Amino acid sequence: MLIFKNIIPFSLEQTFDCGQCFRWDVQEDGSYIGFVGKHIAKINYINGDIVIDSNCEDELFWKSYLDIDRDYLQIINDLSADDIMKNAISYGEGIRLLKQDPWETVVSFIISQNNNIPRIKKIIGLLCENFGDKVTFNGETYYSFPTPEQIYNKDLSVIRAGFRDKYILSAASMVVEGIIDFNLVYNMDYDTALEYLKQIKGVGNKVADCVILFAFQKFESFPKDVWIKRTMSQLYNVAEEEIEIFAKQKFKGNCGFAQQYLFYSARQDI
DNA sequence: AGCCAGGACAAGT
DNA sequence: ACTTGTCATGGC
Known part of the structure; x- marks a missing residue:
């Protein structure tokens, strides 16, 4: 049993069901069971502590995967300078960008x-x-x-x-x-x-951007799917062709995080 | 029933 | 270099 104490902000639901990953399933008690490579785990979040029951007891592995050491309060604070983004973040401030395989x-x-x-x-x-x-x-x-x-x-x-x-x-x-x-x-x-x-067949700009963001943690990536195109148009009045430049200018090195907050908030009314 | 989905590709301008 | 039709399948 591994415990990461006092991890805030954090939300299992927002992190595992925000669309960045597809292998975590919610349990009746609110915990999540899922795989990372060969490692399976049941993860709970209780009073600010992340509790991990897994066949892998490597603390550094889970710390890396869950992006534990990153200062999300700082990221949220930086992005919140923009009121529209601040509102989007309010829907999913517990999101963490997982470091995936x-x-x-x-x-x-x-x-x-x-x-x-x-x-x-x-x-x-x-x-x-x-x-x-x-x-x-x-x-x-x-x-x-x-x-x-x-x-x-x-x-x-x-x-x-x-x-x-x-x-x-x-x-x-x-x-x-x-x-x-x-x-x-x-x-x-x-x-x-x-x-x-x-170079991989079936990997275009959008899929590559997702891999670059979700596996390689290059946060200047800003994947543009249909949801993001819609919400960028609605919230910022930005046309599809201008999203790239607009995002880089507005969100700078935090594009990847901004994209996830926007994506998550845009999908809340479905 | 019909539209749409975390798009990419290839053929056609 | 841009535009358009097509690709399987099934969720809603």
Whole structure:
């Protein structure tokens, strides 16, 4: 059992259900169970303390994944200079940007294209059940996210991903064959990382931006999906082509955080 | 029933 | 370099 004490602001729901990840499921007691690589955990948040029951007791691993050491009060304070953003943040001030696994993030956001969040979760669940490892945790059975090797040259029709199958398989083969090495991306600047990731079939600007933000923590990324395009138009009266420049100018190094607050608040009325 | 979904790609201007 | 049709599937 790991405990991170007095982590504020923080919200399990806002962090795990804000659309950055798809493998955490809420339990009846309000805790969340999910996978990170081969590590499964049940995470609770009680009186400001994050409590982790996991098959991985590596404190640094979870601290890194949950972005524990970052000063979110400072980020929120900086972004709140803008009243519109301040209001958006009020819906999801407990969001943390998870440091996710690059491979899982690439595949997850390939699946996300032209798709809705409930079905994205369903497809990823099928992917794990059919190709991942079976893991027993607290007497229950779960399935880890498959490695590139585990889906290499496989028939993916069971996961019902439609036209995305070929993209996922292409990504797997590029990783297995060493054409793509995610470890190199950590040290790339944003532009280089963007072009590098877009070598993968099915990865365009938006998916690459999500991977750059959610796996590689390059916070100048500002993924532009249909929700962001809508809300930027409504809240800031900014046209689609101007979002990039506008965001960089207004949110500076905190673009990624700003994007998540906007995305989360925009989706609250559905 | 029909529109839409955390888009990308390729063919056509 | 920009615009448009197409791609599977199913949630709502």
